[in-house]
Amino acid sequence: MSIYRIDSRISLVDLMDLSLQERTGSYIIKEKSLTIIETSASPSIPHLKKGLSKLNINLEDIQYIILTHIHLDHAGGAGLFLEECPNAKVIVHPKGRRHLVDPGRLIAGAKAVYGEKFNELFDPIVPIPEDRMLVMEHEEKLTLSNSCTLTFYHTPGHANHHFSIFDSVSNGMFTGDTCGIQYTVGSKHFYFPSTSPNQFNPDEMKNSIRMYKDLKLDRLYFGHYGVTEEVSFALSEVEKGLDFFMEKSRETFSSHSTIEDNVEAITSVLFNLTKSKMIQKGVDPENPIFQLLLLDMNVSAMGIVDYLLKQTKGDSTS
Numbered sequence: 001m002s003i004y005r006i007d008s009r010i011s012l013v014d015l016m017d018l019s020l021q022e023r024t025g026s027y028i029i030k031e032k033s034l035t036i037i038e039t040s041a042s043p044s045i046p047h048l049k050k051g052l053s054k055l056n057i058n059l060e061d062i063q064y065i066i067l068t069h070i071h072l073d074h075a076g077g078a079g080l081f082l083e084e085c086p087n088a089k090v091i092v093h094p095k096g097r098r099h100l101v102d103p104g105r106l107i108a109g110a111k112a113v114y115g116e117k118f119n120e121l122f123d124p125i126v127p128i129p130e131d132r133m134l135v136m137e138h139e140e141k142l143t144l145s146n147s148c149t150l151t152f153y154h155t156p157g158h159a160n161h162h163f164s165i166f167d168s169v170s171n172g173m174f175t176g177d178t179c180g181i182q183y184t185v186g187s188k189h190f191y192f193p194s195t196s197p198n199q200f201n202p203d204e205m206k207n208s209i210r211m212y213k214d215l216k217l218d219r220l221y222f223g224h225y226g227v228t229e230e231v232s233f234a235l236s237e238v239e240k241g242l243d244f245f246m247e248k249s250r251e252t253f254s255s256h257s258t259i260e261d262n263v264e265a266i267t268s269v270l271f272n273l274t275k276s277k278m279i280q281k282g283v284d285p286e287n288p289i290f291q292l293l294l295l296d297m298n299v300s301a302m303g304i305v306d307y308l309l310k311q312t313k314g315d316s317t318s
Contacts, residue, residue, distance in 0.1 A: 013051030015044035031144035033063040041076035068176025069162040070096040079126030096161035157205025172219030180238040191237040195303030266301040
């Protein structure tokens with residue numbers, strides 16, 4: 001478990017999601033109202049608590065726990081963590097609230113994707129009492145101190161229950177999965193889209209990215225993983241990558257094949273394309289980051305296949 005002090009206000013605790021370094025993190029914002037963004041899944045909570053202890057933060061001092069969206073690698077541990085944070089409220093998108101109160105559908109969805117690995121990766125998922133939650137509408141604001149205001153923007157594309165959080169002090173956006181994933185190998189940074197197993201919509205994702213561009217941000221705080229100040233480059237890379245992913249996926253997709261065969265074929269195409277790009281930029285072909293890349297491309301392929309199937313049925317909504 002590592003802690004990265006981004007500046008005097010914001011730190012990033014590595015939550016060791018999937019037992020991997022620099023996979024998923026929690027951002028700690030030290031303002032008058034102490035705030036954390038993301039908890040990851042329940043197996044990550046010991047890492048979060050250890051990181052907070054190293055930062056000399058008491059759990060009773062936490063006022064807000066913000067979840068960009070309710071996918072379990074971002075929010076699955078929130079209920080478990082909240083049990084030890086007596087003064088905290090959980091902030092969530094309005095479309096995510098009911099799933100945190102009753103996580104049955106979340107659990108079923110995750111089991112469908114992860115199968116026998118579910119317990120190891122996510123258990124337990126603890127319901128969150130309604131009176132411990134706050135919902136934030138699009139462009140609603142939250143004051144953390146006299147100098148810091150957070151603004152919440154609904155940013156669908158990856159999921160309908162996703163929002164992003166703008167920090168007025170750093171002129172930065174906590175992105176969750178809205179604008180993809182940042183992979184860091186040494187001094188090299190790579191940016192690829194992240195599509196979810198369902199609710200993915202490429203047009204909405206592009207609209208959310210364009211909104212980011214219009215805000216002229218100075219920082220992006222990625223859910224996976226870390227901060228970047230090369231905002232324009234990162235957003236352009238994800239936008240171009242999204243077009244490329246969809247083009248190659250449409251070429252590969254067959255309405256006559258099973259869902260499983262389509263996912264396998266598109267995973268292979270996306271993985272080989274992204275791996276080749278990274279190798280061309282000097283990444284060792286044996287670097288363990290490619291194990292993570294394969295996992296991410298598989299999940300993205302699930303989302304793209306789900307979207308393409310809906311389109312073939314004349315339903316492009318999610």
